[in-house]
Amino acid sequence: MASLVVPQKCPFTLPSLHTLHHLPIIKSSLQTRLRWRPICLSMANAQTEFRKEDIVIVGAGIAGLATAVALQRLGIGSVVVEQSDSLRTGGTSLTFFKNGWKVFDAIGVGTELRTQFLEIQGIVIKSEDGRELRSFKFKDEDSSQEVRAVERGILLETLANKLPKNAISFSSKLKSIERIENDETMLTLEDDSQISAKIVIACDGIRSPVAKWMGFPEPRYVGHCAFRGIGFYPDGQPFEPKVTYLYGRGVRAAYVPISPTKVYWFVCFNSPSPGPKITDPSILRRETEDLVKNWSSELLNVIKSTPDDTIIRTPLVDRWLWPGISPPVSSGKVVLVGDAWHPMTPNLGQGACCALEDSIVLAKHLAQAIKFGTMSVEEAFMSYGSERWPRIFPLTVRANLVGALLQLDNSVVCSLRNNVLVPKLVRLGSMLEHTNFDFEPLQL
Numbered sequence: 001m002a003s004l005v006v007p008q009k010c011p012f013t014l015p016s017l018h019t020l021h022h023l024p025i026i027k028s029s030l031q032t033r034l035r036w037r038p039i040c041l042s043m044a045n046a047q048t049e050f051r052k053e054d055i056v057i058v059g060a061g062i063a064g065l066a067t068a069v070a071l072q073r074l075g076i077g078s079v080v081v082e083q084s085d086s087l088r089t090g091g092t093s094l095t096f097f098k099n100g101w102k103v104f105d106a107i108g109v110g111t112e113l114r115t116q117f118l119e120i121q122g123i124v125i126k127s128e129d130g131r132e133l134r135s136f137k138f139k140d141e142d143s144s145q146e147v148r149a150v151e152r153g154i155l156l157e158t159l160a161n162k163l164p165k166n167a168i169s170f171s172s173k174l175k176s177i178e179r180i181e182n183d184e185t186m187l188t189l190e191d192d193s194q195i196s197a198k199i200v201i202a203c204d205g206i207r208s209p210v211a212k213w214m215g216f217p218e219p220r221y222v223g224h225c226a227f228r229g230i231g232f233y234p235d236g237q238p239f240e241p242k243v244t245y246l247y248g249r250g251v252r253a254a255y256v257p258i259s260p261t262k263v264y265w266f267v268c269f270n271s272p273s274p275g276p277k278i279t280d281p282s283i284l285r286r287e288t289e290d291l292v293k294n295w296s297s298e299l300l301n302v303i304k305s306t307p308d309d310t311i312i313r314t315p316l317v318d319r320w321l322w323p324g325i326s327p328p329v330s331s332g333k334v335v336l337v338g339d340a341w342h343p344m345t346p347n348l349g350q351g352a353c354c355a356l357e358d359s360i361v362l363a364k365h366l367a368q369a370i371k372f373g374t375m376s377v378e379e380a381f382m383s384y385g386s387e388r389w390p391r392i393f394p395l396t397v398r399a400n401l402v403g404a405l406l407q408l409d410n411s412v413v414c415s416l417r418n419n420v421l422v423p424k425l426v427r428l429g430s431m432l433e434h435t436n437f438d439f440e441p442l443q444l
C-alpha cells in the first residue's frame, strides 16, 4: 500500500496547524509529536494544488461533522473534505434515541435541535389494515429515554455551524489514498489536487473508498429496500407524537411526526436485488403507493402529502465485523468512523446514533495521544476500535436479524407475529436496552 508520491506544486506552506493557533499548548505538542519533513516538490504542474494538513476528515456527513465538532471541543482542529458541492439537504429524517441525544448534548447541539423537533412519546404497532396490536410509552419503560426524528439537512447544518468558516472543503471528492514517507497519508482528490495528512479520519459512508483501501469488503445487500419521504402539512399535521408501525406480509411501514408541519414515513419491502437506481419522483411515488395501496388510509395520506423531491429509495446493506476476519478499524494513522466502518441496517434506528457515539469515543482517545502524549496516534485508534467493536458488532447483527424477522412474508408466521408475538410477548424495555450508552464528558 505504501508508495512515494511527489507533490506537484511548489512552494507550499509549512505545517499549517492553522486551526490550532488559539491553543498554543496543543499546537506545540502536536508539532512535537507530528513533525513535518518537507518533501521535494516539482514545478511540473503549477495548476495542481498541494497542501499539508494535520487532521483531515473525509466526508461531511453526520460522522464527519460530529467528529470535527467533538475534536474542536477538545481544542483539536481539523479540515473536512466533502465530495458534494454543499451539505446534503435531502435524505429525509433520522430517529435519534437517548444515546444520540447524549452525544448531541456533549458536542453542544442538543438544545438547538430540541427546539425544532418534537419529542416522540411512544410507539403504536398496527396491522396493515390499521388494527392496533400494541402500544407503548417510552417513558413508562425508561424515564430517561428521549426519541425525536430529526431532519438530516438541519442536523448537518447545525453541526457545520459549530465549525470555523472554511473548515469544510466542498467539491473535494477523494479519488485515491496512499501512504507516503514519514507515516503520512497522501489524499488525491478528483481534480488531482493533493493533501498530505498526518492523520486521516474517514467518515465517507457505506461506499467508503478509504475502507476499501484498508481491505474491507463491499457492504452486503440484505434483501430489502426502503422508500422514504417527508409529508408536508403547511396548516399543521394531525398526528399525536408517536411512531406508528404497520406490519404487513413482506412489507412494513411507519410514520412519525417530526415537527408541527412535517411527518416522516418509510415503506420497507422485500426485493431479490437492489434494482436500478430510480430518480424519477413519479415512479418512486407510484411504486410506494402500489406497495401499500390497500393499507390504512392514514399512511396513504402521509405519502400523498409528500412533495416529490423528498421521496427516495434505498437498498439496505450491512457489513458484519467478524472478529479475526474483518480488517482492523485503523491502518497506521488512518481510521474509520460511522458507516464507513460499520454499515448496519436501519431496523433499530442506530446507524447514525452509533456514528455519533464513535465520534465522541474517537475524539477522547485521539486527544489522549495529541494532548497528553500518553499513547501514540496509532494506539489511540486501536483503543478506539477495541472500545467500539463490542458495541457495534452485536448491534449490526441484531439489526439484521430484526429486519429479517419483520420482513417475513409467510402468512402463518405473520399471523403469529400479529396475533401472539406483538400483542402478548414483546417488551419495549428489552427492545431499547441498546440505547443505554455512557461516556465521560468531553473535557480539555
Ligand SMILES: Cc1cc2nc3c(=O)[nH]c(=O)nc-3n(C[C@H](O)[C@H](O)[C@H](O)COP(=O)(O)OP(=O)(O)OC[C@H]3O[C@@H](n4cnc5c(N)ncnc54)[C@H](O)[C@@H]3O)c2cc1C
Pocket (backbone or CB within 6 Å): 058, 059, 060, 061, 062, 063, 064, 081, 082, 083, 084, 088, 093, 094, 095, 096, 172, 173, 174, 175, 203, 204, 205, 206, 207, 208, 209, 226, 228, 314, 316, 337, 338, 339, 340, 345, 346, 348, 349, 350, 351, 352, 353, 354, 355
Ligand atoms: C433507510 C434508512 C433509514 C435510517 N434511519 C436511521 C435512523 O432512524 N436512526 C439512525 O440512527 N440511523 C438511521 N440510518 C442510518 C444512518 O443514515 C447512517 O448510519 C448515517 O447516515 C451514517 O452517517 P455517516 O456520516 O457515517 O455516513 P454518510 O451520512 O453516508 O456520510 C458520508 C459522507 O461522506 C461523503 N463522501 C463519500 N465518499 C466521499 C469521497 N470519496 N470523498 C469525499 N467525501 C465523500 C458523502 O458525500 C457524505 O457526505 C438509516 C439508514 C437508512 C438507509
